[in-house]
Amino acid sequence: MRPLQQCCAWLRAVIATPRPMRAGSAFRSLPLAWALTLAALGAGASPLKAYTVYVTNEKDNTVSIIDSSKLEVVKTIKVGQRPRGITLSKDQKWLLVCTSDDNTVQVWDTETLALVKTLPSGPDPELFILHPAGNPLYVANEDDNLITVVDVGESRVLAEIPVGVEPEGLGISPDGALLVATSETTNMAHFIDTTTHAIIDNVLVDSRPRVAEFTPDGSQVWVSAEIGGKVSVIDPKSRQILAKIAFEIPGVTPDAIQPVGVRISRNGKLAFVALGPANRVAVIDTATFKVEKYLLVGQRVWQLAFTPDDKLLFTTNGASNDVSVIDVEKLRVLRSIRVGRYPWGVVVARH
Amino acid sequence: MPLRRDATLNPGASTRLGLAQGLLCCCLLLASPFAFPAMAASQQAAGEGLARQQVAVLLARERRDLPPPLSLLDMPAADDAVAGAQLAINDNNTTGRFLKQEFSLEVIQAEAGDLLRDVEARVRQGVSFVVLDASPPTLLALADRLKDRNVLILNAGANADELRAEACRRNVVHTAPSRGMLADALAQYLVWKRWRRWFLVAGADPDDQAFADAIRRGAKRFGAKIVQERTFTLEPGNRRADGGHEQIQEQMPAFTQNVPDYDVLLVADEAGQFGDYLPFRTWDARPVAGTQGLVATSWHPALEQWGATQFQNRFFRLANRPMRALDYNVWVAVRSIGEAATRAKSTTANDIIAYLRSPEFELAAFKGRKLSYRSWNGQLRQPILLATPKLTVTVSPQPGFLHPTSELDTLGSDKPESPCKAYASP
Numbered sequence: 044m045r046p047l048q049q050c051c052a053w054l055r056a057v058i059a060t061p062r063p064m065r066a067g068s069a070f071r072s073l074p075l076a077w078a079l080t081l082a083a084l085g086a087g088a089s090p091l092k093a094y095t096v097y098v099t100n101e102k103d104n105t106v107s108i109i110d111s112s113k114l115e116v117v118k119t120i121k122v123g124q125r126p127r128g129i130t131l132s133k134d135q136k137w138l139l140v141c142t143s144d145d146n147t148v149q150v151w152d153t154e155t156l157a158l159v160k161t162l163p164s165g166p167d168p169e170l171f172i173l174h175p176a177g178n179p180l181y182v183a184n185e186d187d188n189l190i191t192v193v194d195v196g197e198s199r200v201l202a203e204i205p206v207g208v209e210p211e212g213l214g215i216s217p218d219g220a221l222l223v224a225t226s227e228t229t230n231m232a233h234f235i236d237t238t239t240h241a242i243i244d245n246v247l248v249d250s251r252p253r254v255a256e257f258t259p260d261g262s263q264v265w266v267s268a269e270i271g272g273k274v275s276v277i278d279p280k281s282r283q284i285l286a287k288i289a290f291e292i293p294g295v296t297p298d299a300i301q302p303v304g305v306r307i308s309r310n311g312k313l314a315f316v317a318l319g320p321a322n323r324v325a326v327i328d329t330a331t332f333k334v335e336k337y338l339l340v341g342q343r344v345w346q347l348a349f350t351p352d353d354k355l356l357f358t359t360n361g362a363s364n365d366v367s368v369i370d371v372e373k374l375r376v377l378r379s380i381r382v383g384r385y386p387w388g389v390v391v392a393r394h
Numbered sequence: 395m396p397l398r399r400d401a402t403l404n405p406g407a408s409t410r411l412g413l414a415q416g417l418l419c420c421c422l423l424l425a426s427p428f429a430f431p432a433m434a435a436s437q438q439a440a441g442e443g444l445a446r447q448q449v450a451v452l453l454a455r456e457r458r459d460l461p462p463p464l465s466l467l468d469m470p471a472a473d474d475a476v477a478g479a480q481l482a483i484n485d486n487n488t489t490g491r492f493l494k495q496e497f498s499l500e501v502i503q504a505e506a507g508d509l510l511r512d513v514e515a516r517v518r519q520g521v522s523f524v525v526l527d528a529s530p531p532t533l534l535a536l537a538d539r540l541k542d543r544n545v546l547i548l549n550a551g552a553n554a555d556e557l558r559a560e561a562c563r564r565n566v567v568h569t570a571p572s573r574g575m576l577a578d579a580l581a582q583y584l585v586w587k588r589w590r591r592w593f594l595v596a597g598a599d600p601d602d603q604a605f606a607d608a609i610r611r612g613a614k615r616f617g618a619k620i621v622q623e624r625t626f627t628l629e630p631g632n633r634r635a636d637g638g639h640e641q642i643q644e645q646m647p648a649f650t651q652n653v654p655d656y657d658v659l660l661v662a663d664e665a666g667q668f669g670d671y672l673p674f675r676t677w678d679a680r681p682v683a684g685t686q687g688l689v690a691t692s693w694h695p696a697l698e699q700w701g702a703t704q705f706q707n708r709f710f711r712l713a714n715r716p717m718r719a720l721d722y723n724v725w726v727a728v729r730s731i732g733e734a735a736t737r738a739k740s741t742t743a744n745d746i747i748a749y750l751r752s753p754e755f756e757l758a759a760f761k762g763r764k765l766s767y768r769s770w771n772g773q774l775r776q777p778i779l780l781a782t783p784k785l786t787v788t789v790s791p792q793p794g795f796l797h798p799t800s801e802l803d804t805l806g807s808d809k810p811e812s813p814c815k816a817y818a819s820p
Contacts, residue, residue: 167704185704208485209701228485229485245492250756251758270756298764298801299763
């Protein structure tokens, strides 16, 4: 039964969203092929663990829930309007979702999938990051040039930090001392002391910075610039730019290479950068800053998330309404999973 | 240019125009708080180190006797262009706050003669950036008067192709898209849509004829065929298209009768004097595109892609109205100055102008890709929106129209064909 269902789902996808052929679609048209791949993966030394993957669907006002062992959507829940940024509480009991058009952050119970409460977030929350200690939550208010600091337990705004025009990306150092916020129209990474909430420095990066991501050892922060088409690697101590990574893909116009999501493996060796309408994820060796490979995924790829064992990487492909699954060890795209319309953010739970 | 419509036949419209002009005057008075900081240059010289460095931007608008548009919805706001400049100044200053750079705005709105005199006076006082919304003759006169000064004029209002061609000036860059870019954007989409047979209806005004020329060129470039051309004549006092809907309902079908089979009617009516009468009134059931119907434009008040929502919201909060194309063109001009100052890490005119013209310059401007200035004529390369009054339909360049360096250069005058000599010699 399953191959047939998959086949129909694929047909529906093709009818709903006409799109050019790409390598990943071979798996789609041949359910057997991916089934075999999964079986091969499962038969190996390390079977796929069952993690729960949560994906916000910006246009559907839903969150798709994927079982990482089956690589299929097991449930879809209705959330608030325009869900974008998504994360989990430290104990993983709560799922936090930026519901941008409701001007709130919604808190969902990961066990019961019931709405627990809403947090005050300031207007138009887009992305946020949790302090490594589990509290507070830092929210980028894209429409208000502010970072709002929210106490998650008490549902209370602790502080507002004025930054540049259209703040978006947020990264926090592993020790929680330093917050990095990017502002899209000011083109800066603002370095903020989390104790005093004062901006200690501003680093000018390329146009429209979207995401800031610290390396696991805290020695670097990687900032993607969507329109500039580059990733800046910044030393958070000296705030000097250590490297600028550019991308070149044969047959893809430079303007279409728009880096957004950045994730670095837990061992710190590989960085993955989502390249937006280039429909690729770049794999970068963090030691040399060299792009090792471009992986073809769905259309307008934006955000990324690893499974806790770093074996799989999930990508949200906004324009093709799917999530691509990357085998991190083999650096291959395993398959794509159809989710809701305009998938935006993704987070993976430990269980 | 005098009012082409008989004012007595349209008293409401002329009253509205009067009101609009009155508001423009108010606006000028209101603009005085942003007044030019006296002797910016000397402040700069004295203000080394930690002091904020000033960049003064002058927005100069020529007052023209333009005929009122057909639709009330198209009435320009009193702060048309000015609000776009103010938003860009605010954006520049938010960035500037972190870099100790400060941008100020002064607005001059006057008739051609006064405008030239006043702008020149400000330039003598040290202004180096003039964002201009003026007719082509005024633009050329100003550019020639300022040609030996260290001044950059940013043309946000004039779409004439000749300003980017034979009549181009080295001290002018253009944020307003040219007619050629607009017509090419339309042509690409219509050809992509396989609506290749066009019926061209142009007004008799030279501007309309120039737009019709651009349409003809676009048809040739992208493989469409103009099956028929007609000129819509509107003489002062001629009530042909005035009055209520009853007459228009009779006149427009008659005017569009007996045309060889066509796919789409292309209208060239830049001042908006008759084009909006065409949709739903053509003899044959055909869509209308051009200056009305499906229009090509640099901006649309309902665009929400590419993070534009926040941009639209910021504008609305500032001006209490939606953003129009002129506001956007001015915003891009003032932001270009800010972006160049940021990247050049300098507030001196030489550094800013040099960076703005350099291949390194790029501006994020809510169009999904970076914008920059063409090295062969100073034209801003940018995607062009095709839109109905309510929504964006598509964005050109269209898929499949390829270019060796940038697809954006499939719109308007490309390097090999550019007749602009002022930019050719360094």
